[in-house]
Amino acid sequence: MTREPFRLEPKMPVRAYKTYAISSPLTSHTRPARCEEVNCPNYANGWVTKVDTAEPLGVSQAKYITEQSGRHFKTEIAGMFLVFTFPAGQQCFAEHRVPLHREPLYVVRDGDHRGNPTGYQRRHTNAEHWVEDFASHQAELTKEIEKG
Numbered sequence: 001m002t003r004e005p006f007r008l009e010p011k012m013p014v015r016a017y018k019t020y021a022i023s024s025p026l027t028s029h030t031r032p033a034r035c036e037e038v039n040c041p042n043y044a045n046g047w048v049t050k051v052d053t054a055e056p057l058g059v060s061q062a063k064y065i066t067e068q069s070g071r072h073f074k075t076e077i078a079g080m081f082l083v084f085t086f087p088a089g090q091q092c093f094a095e096h097r098v099p100l101h102r103e104p105l106y107v108v109r110d111g112d113h114r115g116n117p118t119g120y121q122r123r124h125t126n127a128e129h130w131v132e133d134f135a136s137h138q139a140e141l142t143k144e145i146e147k148g
Contacts, residue, residue: 010112017112020134022127024104030097035090042092046085049093054080069093106130 010017024030035043049065052058062082065073071091073084086092106124109116124130 007113010114014111014114015117017110018137019107019109019112019116020130020137021107021109022104022130023107024099024102026097028100029102029104030099033096033098035092035094035096037098038096040092040094040096042086042094043090044088046088047092049084049086050078050081051084052080053082058082108133 041047049061051061051065053062058081062084065071065084071086073086076083076085103126106127106129107121108124108130109121110118122133124133
C-alpha cells in the first residue's frame, strides 16, 4: 500500500509554482542484476515460498513455479498451502537492480504536485546550473515577499 505524503494545502494556483527535482529513474540509472551481484540472502541461504492453492493467485503461482520457473525445489503440503523450499545457489524471484552511477537528472518544471499547467520542463546539464536556477528563483520570491 502506497501512502500519499502529507502536504499543506497550497495557497496559490498551480501555475504560480515551480518544482525543482533531482531524480535517478530506474530505467535509465539502474540495470537488472543477478542475485550474486547484490548479495541476495535467498541466493546465499535458499528460501521458502508458501502459496495458497485455495485461491486463483496461489494456483497460478504454483503452476508458474512447477512448470516455468526452471528452479529446483522440494514441495510439501501444509493444509491449503503448498510449500516450496528452494535450495541456495539459484536465482530468487525478486527483480534486483544495481546503479549505473550516472549523473542524476536536474529538472525544473512549472507547477507543483497538482500538475504542470504550461508543460514547461528544463533539464540542467549539471548540479551547479540547477542550484543557480534555484537560488535565482528564491531571490525573485524574496523580492516579491518584501514588496508585500
